[in-house]
Amino acid sequence: MRAFEVIHPGIFTTVQDLGRTQYMKYGIPASGAADRFSAQAANWLVGNLPGAALLEITLFRLELLTLNDLVMSVTGANLSPQVNEKPLPMWQSVALREGDRVSFQERKEGLRAYLAIRGGFAGKEFLGSRSVFVRGLMGNAVQRGEILETADPVSQPIPLRRISSEMIPIFSNKNNLRVILGPQDDRFTKKGIETFLSSDFRVSSRSDRMGYRLEGPAIEHRSGADIISEPIARGAIQVPGDGLPIILLWDAQVSGGYTKIANVISADLDRLAQMTPGEGLRFQAVTLESAHQALREEKRRLERVERAIVGIG
């Protein structure tokens, strides 16, 4: 079923689901929604499975024309969503009518919004996932005039629902990223590690789904920045010869030959996905145990959200 016509594609809008696993050994990153919490919440709100394909909208200017009656939800960054030029409430499902215009005007908070529709978005599957990975020739960002379709049209109506407000994440002023040092922290001087853990860094405008480049003081190596190429874990912080860190993320190369000083913990990746070029951040070293504890808490938070979805009215 036709869902939307793309009137303006926005800055970078792609179809994403929770990504493809098991293909890193073939040199293919997992991709998938950058802020998985917001993506899964958006899907629950419209009655989808959490891994249904949705739109990941970066910054603003996306404009869609509704081609059929739909149930939609918008979560993640607040990019001032509107329907027919009236503000659209986020973190709840809404009914759209054929002819409605959905637009994202201005960034208020965060970087990436998620737009789910009941039945999920269609989009070509590559290796079991609809996640667009442009560099890997797996689909493209949405284009002007493109028709976006529903994967699995569901005629059965569902009651509209929302997430109770205390469960909605706040993205601002949370720029303290927890990291686990290594695997090559021994390739940096004591001063280098100190610079890394005590300085303010800023997200560069040369950041994308591959990674976040950071600006700030150079981190000092002990003896060069090169290692024999090896696999790269998601959230790894690579420091090449210029001493400026790059956090490697969803669409990053799966292997590389630069020293990695630390790795952002998994529980902080959704938050990182909402950081915007120009924003500042700091790193805090934690133990593996506390990283796993944080991940368990994150999972419980997600489960609470699923349970806390309530009917509207």
Add this chain to the structure above:
Amino acid sequence: MTNMEIWPKIIPSGDSAILVEFENRIDPEVNRSVQSLALTIESEALPGIQEVLPAYRTVMVVYDPLKIAYRPLAEKIKIWVEKAKNIDLPVGRFFGLPTVYGAGHGPDLQRVAAATGLTPEKVVQVFSSTRFRVYFIGFVCGLAYLGGLPEILRVPRLATPRTFVGSGSVGLAGDQANALPADQPSGFNYIGRTFVELYNPHGFPPVPFLSGDEIQFIPVAEGEAVKARGKHAIDFL
């Protein structure tokens, strides 16, 4: 007493991956240990293990910490390291890929010749008679990391990488060689091109090579090379 390091080392790489490090060099023997361990771990199929990634001298095990904790997994890996010493690796396959060298297809052939003091013909002769070992598959779009480049062909990367190099370009830098599976930026010196398909995002497997395979870039005339367009590497076994 010596201060010889004990390999392999098992260390965390973030909160969801374990890195197993073997001796710190690019070497077929070290890489066979890597391959053996990767195969052993895959065959164990332990719930909670998500990806097993062999590289030159490391194996990365990506795991779900909500399903298996670090310590028990690290202990299991220690046992598997021992077990891996007794397994037989499958014999690598040999691919002979038709390749056109020089002229419009190898923009850096003259530079490599100048840097090595060889004639362009000699560069092609030495390069194309080498059987390269596939150490592992990685980077993006399934790049095969190739080793075995003869000493006399070792030249540095370009000072300024090219922002676009066409898929199938065959090149070298340092002690490595590669054939680009898709269009991408690269700082390697490209001396030829193959038109055989090296990456297929629509099918499985997306990449024809496995670690342990061997590749030779057979020199052919342009017309012959172009005939391979759209053919799979598997047709050149």
